[in-house]
Amino acid sequence: MDRRRNPFVPGAGLQPPELVGRGRLIENAAIDMDRVLAGRPARGLVLLGLRGVGKTVLLNRLRALADDKGFRTVRIEAPEGSSLPELLTPELRRILYALDLRRAAGRRLQRAASVLVNFARAFRVSAGDLELSVDLAPGEGDTGNLEQDLPRLLVAMAEAAADRHTAVGLFIDEVQYLSSVELAAVIVACHEIAQRNLPFLFIGAGLPQVAALAGKAKSYAERLLDYPQVGSLEHSDARLALVKPARAEGVAFDDAAVDEILAAAQNFPYFIQEWGYQVWNAAPASPVTRGMVLDASPEVVTHLDNNFFRVRFDRLTPLEQKYLRAMAELGPGPCATGRIAETLGVRTASVATVRQRLVNKGMVWSQRHGETAFTVPMFDAFMKRQMPELVRHVPQARRTENSGGLQ
Ligand SMILES: Nc1ncnc2c1ncn2[C@@H]1O[C@H](COP(=O)(O)OP(=O)(O)OP(=O)(O)O)[C@@H](O)[C@H]1O
Ligand SMILES: [Mg+2]
Structure with a gap:
């Protein structure tokens, strides 16, 4: 069918044509926002879910909602290996200007600007022209200890916002990539505010392990924040995600075609978009039948393998790949960490560092102690396609392993 009119949008953070199944969550967040604007307390939230469930689009939707309601918002994505002050400083500077720093800046606004300059200097980041235009208040947000300075800074920003009868919204994606110090600093800031x-x-939004990471960083994080789960869609919502955007373009999917796609996509938002997109392009005409879906199926799987799964696989060392292949042998669900080692033919301790690296890379997580699960839906089946043979692991000298000799 006409590719120009294909409504599906497989990709990271792309707003879907129909954001289904998240109404309750959006409504709850909207209530929290209204409470904050009315001067009432509201808990922060961290959206938790596996890869491709729609955390980023939801976070962006909530940010847009906050903007509409009159919040001044900052949105950053914590990338692996970059620093929080570096990402935050220019964004907070933008907010200060948006709060109308130039026009008759009040005392609290001036103070927020000077704390931001102190903060930027302490973490060796540029605050741009702000450095020239404020009277510095030494001793505020300039210790170089993020857990002290970030709360100071965000408190000052929130006070400035209060003066201007607005509120600050801080949106952070990929929270699992914040360092433990950065995560602790954000939590302390929320607590003080x-x-x-x-x-x-x-x-925030991140992989499911974020709840445990936050609790580890500060034990009170559990009571300070809510952790709504973002998961695969209810069957009726998944159906809607596929059928409604197509219908808007005058295209129908037979029920059997929908069932076939949803079974393959396991109701996961990203996979629905990808199947919808590829089947649309391959199908000769409307209505789309089950036969058309089956005809397109091998190509869709190849496409997913070469793109979505492959980019993740390519970031792994051979040893990490072997580890995940052993996990795949045990099925899609969480498995006992000890069983993975057993499958590899080694003791658990000898692959503990590999496992930890996979956690750090966001490939696996553990819901319960002693358990390991994939963060990417259907990665087990991909691993089996990618590495049909299960290879047992023969550990080498420890020194070689740590220096990457096995990689
Ligand atoms: N509620 C939804 N209904 C339909 N499609 C959705 C929905 N949520 C997300 N999608 C689609 O799913 C895909 C993945 O969304 P998104 O990038 O937000 O996922 P994510 O959870 O942030 O993934 P990752 O963990 O890899 O960052 C996008 O193509 C998006 O359009
Ligand atoms: Mg995302």
């Missing part, structure tokens, strides 16, 4: 009842809301 909550105690002062200032107009501020933190909304």
Whole structure:
């Protein structure tokens, strides 16, 4: 069918034609935002879910909602290996200008600007022209200890926002890539702001392990933040995600075609978009039948393998790949960590560092102690396609392993 009119949008963070199944979550967040704007306390949230469930599009949707409601918002994505002050400083500077720093800046706004300059200097980041235009207040946000300085800075920003009768919204994607110090600093900041009842809301998104990481960073994080789960879609919503955008373009999917696609996609948003997109392009005409889906199927799987799964696979060392292949042998669900080692033919301790690297890379996580699960849906089946043979692991000298000799 006409590719120009294909409504499906497989990709990271691309707003789907129909954002289904998230109404309750959006409504709850909207209520939190209204409370904050009305000067009432609200807990921050961190959206948790596997790869491709729609955390980023939801985070962006919530940010747009906050903007519409009059929040001043900052959105950053924590990339692996970059620093939080570097990402935050230019964004907070933008907010200060948006709060109308130039026009008759109030005392609190001036103070926020000077704390930001101090903060930027302490973390060796540029605050641009702000450095020239503020009177510095030494001793505020300039210790170089992020857990002290970030709360100071965000408190000052929220106070400035309160003066301007607005609120600050901090949106952070990929929270699992924050370092433990950065995550602790964000949590302490939320805690201090909550105690002062200032107009501020933190909304994060990340892989499911973030809840445990936050608890580890600060034990009170569990009570300070909510962790709504973002998962695969209810069957009726998944159906809607496929059928409604097509219908808007005058295209129908037979029920059997829909069932076939949803079974393959296991109701996961990203896979629905990808199947919808590829089947649309391959199908000769409307209505789309089950036969057309089956005809397109091998190509869709190849496409997914060469793109979505492959980019993740290519970031792994051979040893990490072997580890995941052993996991795949045990099926799609969480498995006992000890069984993975057993499958590889080694003791658990000898592959503990490999496992930890896979956690750090966001490939696996553990819901319960002693368990390991994939963060990418259907990665087990991909691993079996990619590496049909299960290879047992023969550990070499420890020194070689740590220096990457096995990689
Ligand atoms: N509720 C939804 N309904 C339909 N499609 C959706 C929905 N949520 C997300 N999608 C689609 O799923 C795909 C993945 O979305 P997104 O990038 O937000 O996922 P993610 O959870 O952030 O993934 P990752 O963990 O890899 O960053 C996109 O193509 C998006 O359009
Ligand atoms: Mg994302």
